[in-house]
Amino acid sequence: MSLKYFYFLLSVIVLFSCGNEEESKEETNDQLVLNGSVMNVGDREMVYIYSSINPAEGAIDSVMLDSGKFNFVLDWQGPEAVGIQIGKQNLRFNHIILTPDTIDLFIDPQDRENPIDIKGSEVHNEFLAFQEKKNNYKAEMYDSLISEYYRADSTGTEEDKNEIRSQLTSVYDERVNLVKDYIADNPDSYIGPLLIRTELMYGKNYEQLDSLVSLVGSSQEDTKVMQYLTDRLERLQVVKTGNSAPEISQETPDGDTLKLSDFKGKYVLIDFWASWCGPCRKENPYMVKLYDRFKGEDFEIFGVSLDQNEKAWISAIEADNINWAHVSDLQGWGNEAAKKYVVNSIPHTVLIDPEGKIIASGLRGESLNTKLEEIFRKEI
Template identity: 35%
Template sequence: MRNTILKSGLLALTLISTITSCSKKEEGYTINGKFTDVKEGIVYLEFTDGEKKITDSSTINNGSFTFKGKVSEPLLYVIKLKGAEFGTRFLLDNETITFEAKKDSIQEAKFSGAKQDSIYKSYYKNEFKEVNDLVAPVYKMADSLTQKGKVKLTSEQKAFLDKRWEDLQAQGDKLTEEFIKAHKDKLAGALIINERVVTLGTPEKVKEYYALLTPEVQNSFYGKKVKKEIEIAEKTAIGATAPEFSQTDVNGKVIKLSDYKGKYVLVDFWASWCGPCRKENPYVVKAYNIYHEKGLEIVGVSLDDKKELWEKAIEKDGLTWNHVSDLKGWKNEAAVLYGVKMVPTNYLIDPEGKIIDKNLREEALHSRLKEIFIKK
């Protein structure tokens, strides 16, 4: 599973910037934009953090458009054409910025004058790219050894590949740490913690890096986001009382976590569209079949937003335990409460309602359950 996390991490987009007070020289921002292949139309400026919100629109005249406004501090926005699903994301500060792009490759837009965006891209083009460039050969090696999934790896081959992935992870972690330390007085530090370490690192590392940030950065929009993640991590740490939640099952019945008080329960966050989740499901089925009669319960919390796909996946994978969802996707209220940033994620809770383990995968799940129920 460490390979899945690493691969997803290496593909994850990194976001950085600096604080407004260090670079703000203008009263507001001006974006002078140009599409080389769009003469007329409408273009939107959209705030992307949390609820997406179109904050402004501009008419394209002979390929050109302009946005004017003011932000309280550098924030992530998207420029996108009307009717388009995707746009290009950038860090907007109170600067005079020029933008140039083509309709079908807007994500490769060129910005100039955007100092905050330039810092963001420096991480992506340097630290991120350095490790990412080393990934392709490992993928190629894995495909060659498995003949693209047709041949099972020997234990020696698996150990060799695992070591390569671990080395890459360590190298990526080192570069990320160096960047955070070098930018502890800038929003770049907070953003890297939030986008890389919160998702792929440990709660201990998040707390350690957050403490390095200057008070000004800690009090920024993105600094406060990191602090919130620390608070969530503390509430869902091993030894903490599992936060209560309730959602409806596939039949509309409300199920509460507290309904399982007195039993061991595995809260399993997953989704029908999640490949690693579907790959993990047979191990969860095996665990349930072995330990359910001994006292194990499972509650599947789906991050789906389409009930039909959710129900089909439950049936196809033979998941016979209780399943709940509010069908809000990544905004699933239980997932937000537990700070879930990737799926699958799970929490093992004891009869007293305490979290005793989390993120148990494959045989590790079976080993932990065997340890628990053999003692009983």
């Protein structure tokens, strides 16, 4: 992972529909011819093409690599982003925008700078050009701050990290504004919703994501990426601020069933985490201090683990001294509570008031502390 993408994950992940049936629109089936050439990969490997918007749907098609070549001929509607996976080596190349044309794809996994080259897709080239512009924006400052953060994370204080994080956030926000401006200026471009999906979606609540999606023109409504974003919006609407928090009922480390509603009458912070999540574990000491400060004020933390290994889950609780309520169904990312709350990255938090209403999402660090101070100053 390049440093240029680290803070995006740090700030967003780490420090990560039904209506009335309408008359169907007339469609034309155009054809995609994708010719691939692969270097430095063993022969007779399977090559898979899949949607990079929703990889869980599985492969669209597959062919055998033959003498370093492969070919797909598919009915294709408009531009769509796909991924290419090469066999057992599990080489994956995502967000390749294909149009109903003849497109040539050149892949060399050993070329770390440019492992993939595409000819014949103007939309993809436009996407790459914008990405380069965005990534070059204040690049030296960005990379310097990332290096400073690494050092502060090892030897600095929490205040040092907060100061660097604030500067990183400022540069990151400026980059986000470049993306927003692009979408607003090009509402009928496929690249707009793709940028929301790949760069702006994670960590966004309903209101934030809705404001982004509203920038996209109606010409994109039938694309897979817009359908994905619309579906996500509908799921986020269920857990938006002001709504009742969906029930969570899972087992504790002792094997007892514990429900979120058991804590009605208190402010509850739902904390989605896992033993294998490094950023979650790093944040736990801060969470312990926070809990010790506010636990006497009708405040509880309700930890929901996305672990699959029960022993690892319990060991992490003990090692980190996180002595609040914990539950899990040990289904990893398939955790039912995580699905209900549209959790795609951890750590992730949801704050519930004593009536069981959602009052905030995604609060961490100082922003979480500030919110709790605001609540309990009013309550006391």
